[in-house]
Amino acid sequence: MTFIARQESFTCEHCGKDVAPLPRGTYRNHCPHCLYSKHIDAEGPGDRASDCGGLMTPVSLDQSGKKGWMIVHRCFLCGKEISNRAAPDDDLTSFAEHN
Ligand SMILES: [Zn+2]
Ligand SMILES: [Zn+2]
Known part of the structure; x- marks a missing residue:
């Protein structure tokens, strides 16, 4: 498994908020506000091997x-x-709101 540390900001497709990259090289692949993610990894965080995009x-x-x-x-x-x-x-408290 290869980990690719990509630091880029993105706009969450669920809540529409802008998400800034984490400091100090930590890989971020989900929205900190609503915790939604996007299916871009196939087998592990950061491999970006999936073309699903869901x-x-x-x-x-x-x-x-x-x-x-x-x-x-x-x-x-x-x-x-x-x-x-x-x-x-x-924001782990937002998890309760979805379930
Ligand atoms: Zn979000
Ligand atoms: Zn998928």
């Missing part, structure tokens, strides 16, 4: 040991699930 809904939240919070995203289009590490500035 919106990914946050379906569950897990706190797994020293990794901290993990957000499980499910693709709206193809149903694939990928877990992602939550960013320090993620």
Whole structure:
């Protein structure tokens, strides 16, 4: 698995907010405001190997040991699930609003 650290801002396709890149090289692949993601990775965060492009809904939240919070995203289009590490500035309280 190859990790590609891309630092770029994007506009969230779910809530429409502008999302700035994280400082210090941490990879961000989901919106910190509504926690939605986009299906661009095939097997792991940052590989960008998928051409699906579907919106990914946050379906569950897990706190797994020293990794901290993990957000499980499910693709709206193809149903694939990928877990992602939550960013320090993620608004985890917004998860409850979707479920
Ligand atoms: Zn959003
Ligand atoms: Zn997909």
